[in-house]
Amino acid sequence: MSKLTDVPKRLLIGRALPSDRLGETLLPKRIALPVFASDPLSSVAYAPGEVLLILSLAGVSAYHFSPWIALAVVVLMFTVVTSYRQTVHAYPSGGGDYEVATTNLGPRSGLTVASALLVDYVLTVAVSVSAGIENLGSAVPFVVEHKVLCASAAIVLLTLMNLRGVRESGKLFAVPTYVFVGGVFLMLAWGAFRSLVLGESMAAPTADLDIKPEHPGLTGFALVFLLLRAFSSGCAALTGVEAISNGVPAFRRPKSRNAATTLAMMGLLAVTMFCGIIALARATGVRMAEYPAKDLFRDGVPVGPEYVQHPVISQVAAAVFGDGTFLFVLLAVATALVLFLAANTAYNGFPLLGSILAQDSYLPRQLHTRGDRLAFSNGIVLLAGAAILLVVVYGADSTRLIQLYIVGVFVSFTLSQTGMVRHWSRELPGESDPRRRRHMVRVRAINAFGAVVTGLVLVVVLITKFSHGAWVAVLGMVIFYATMTAIRRHYDNVADEIAAPADEDPGDTTLRPSRMHSIVLVSKLHRPTLRALAYAKLMRADSLEALTINVDAEDTRALREEWERRSIDVPLKVINSPYREITRPVIEYVKRLRKENPRDAVSVIIPEYVVGHWFEHFLHNQSALRLKGRLLYTPGVMVTSVPYQLESSEAAKVRARRRANWSAPGAVRRGPVEKKGTADGRKERGRRP
Missing domain, CATH: 1.20.1740.10 (Amino acid/polyamine transporter I)
Structure with missing residues (x-):
């Protein structure tokens, strides 16, 4: 949350409470x-x-x-x-x-x-x-x-x-x-x-x-x-x-x-x-x-x-x-x-x-x-x-x-x-x-x-x-x-599409050297996360780690167990967030890395899946957009989105390309072939209209 909106929000609803104080809100x-x-x-x-x-x-x-x-x-x-x-x-x-x-x-x-x-x-x-x-x-x-x-x-x-x-x-x-x-x-x-x-x-x-x-x-x-x-x-x-x-x-x-x-x-x-x-x-x-x-x-x-x-x-x-x-x-x-x-x-x-x-x-x-x-x-x-x-x-x-x-x-x-x-x-x-x-x-x-x-x-x-x-x-x-x-x-269809495969591709496990410190943000272990990890390895970073924010202890425990079961060779770092925030802990961690190693560049890799209809965007958490907006203003930090396109988004792109090709000036339109007569009365194949 920006400092501009933080003050009026605190005046209206009071200071934030950490998750461990939930018991204090119970009623006699x-x-x-x-x-x-x-x-x-x-x-x-x-x-x-x-x-x-x-x-x-x-x-x-x-x-x-x-x-x-x-x-x-x-x-x-x-x-x-x-x-x-x-x-x-x-x-x-x-x-x-x-x-x-x-x-x-x-x-x-x-x-x-x-x-x-x-x-x-x-x-x-x-x-x-x-x-x-x-x-x-x-x-x-x-x-x-x-x-x-x-x-x-x-x-x-x-x-x-x-x-x-x-x-x-x-x-x-x-x-x-x-x-x-x-x-x-x-x-x-x-x-x-x-x-x-x-x-x-x-x-x-x-x-x-x-x-x-x-x-x-x-x-x-x-x-x-x-x-x-x-x-x-x-x-x-x-x-x-x-x-x-x-x-x-x-x-x-x-x-x-x-x-x-x-x-x-x-x-x-x-x-x-x-x-x-x-x-x-x-x-x-x-x-x-x-x-x-x-x-x-x-x-x-x-x-x-x-x-x-x-x-x-x-x-x-x-x-x-x-x-x-x-x-x-x-x-x-x-x-x-x-x-x-x-x-x-x-x-x-x-x-x-x-x-x-x-x-x-x-x-x-x-x-x-x-x-x-x-x-x-x-x-x-x-x-x-x-x-x-x-x-x-x-x-x-x-x-x-x-x-x-x-x-x-x-x-x-x-x-x-x-x-x-x-x-x-x-x-x-x-x-x-x-x-x-x-x-x-x-x-x-x-x-x-x-x-x-x-x-x-x-x-x-x-x-x-x-x-x-x-x-x-x-x-x-x-x-x-x-x-x-x-x-x-909709959620069931998305879950089926992004479900992690039974086994990882062993060809994606090679880690290539680089002078960059890469961080892959992880919320769950599914196809978008695995693709982001594979992409991060191909970046040949000097160091690579996965980062997750602990806002729910049960979800974090399940993620650790799945991470160890799959034997993923990227260390998983967990940052506790008692106020259930995601953006601020990530920003503070990245800034701390930059302060400890001012000459290093930090690459933050965010896995995302892309839906195909505008109304479906309202059904998914927009924390990635807020995080990217904050990271763009952090010196020495590069943000990379690794998109995972769902079937609906691919279909939408195909339809958009077809409309663009049809309406573009000078575009060749695929239609029935006409035969036109020549000056000497012979028939020949004409241009497509």
């Missing part, structure tokens, strides 16, 4: 709860409102179904939480739903789950931030008047906080999350005390409004469909539950037990707050409408487009605490903050899942690399860009964005729980301990029940939400699936 339960569970906890700020919005289509009389819908959501929440507690114990590596589905149902199911989760993580950021802006707008009108700008700024701020590292951002997130939870429970307790003990009546700001139902008097199938649609909207309270199973590696030891405990705490808090707000909304007479300007009436007159419909939690707080009071403002601000921070669930889940997918060659390998602060920086930036795009396209409207939501969640829920059933069925025959067998049978039944329930909910969500925007999420999953399949195919 008190911080893991707000980091991983802020999404389902904060969903109580908008999930109750979504239930009432759908029920309002049948009029205020349909609100009496809201407790039953809340009960169904509670049953579903406890089912999913109990199921995922088994997952974190069985698969603590952090792969979560993706690992479970891939291991037990096959790569296609795993890729389907990954596609669903990636789409859902992007939507989590967009929905949470947009809902936070709307809640903050109940106390600060300027924010709701500039929703898109404020939402985009909030996403940028969250991105910078996460680039600083999980633990550091978790400390910042803990305070508003706990203030929000405490504020909601205080509101529920004070509301229940005023209503049940003091006998006071509490009225929400919208209690005096009437609703004009779009579908009055619904009965039979139409009513059932409406209730199912309201239930699917209320299922937004379950979003983010899977993030804990994906983030088990970020917990302190014992990781699985801490993750399972955090799951249980999250489920209990979320369902209590969700049911309490639904109950207070009914008691205070909250009115919500999908199109408030024309469907809400005051004294028989529509409220008009100037009316701003505040979220249910804000209206309940105004009724319980009083509009504009300190506790009302505190809860409004805390709600907005926790909704912003709920996006942190995605900021932890998306980059980690992206890293696992990149390791499996389904996403660009740059997503597998940790940044200076030991966070997956590339995945964080990618998530932020996609979320900002959604916020701009949908105008930061949480109601419109929620229609896209939930589909991906229940796709991953269903496939994951089905995979867990298969996992226990496979483990059961090999277990002889009766107590362990009884435990496996019990948890298999839990996962089977979870698979059936979440599968039914998925069908309901698809039927009730598809035409209202869920098709966009389905399309996004298809695009992710196709893209990741194509990337994996």
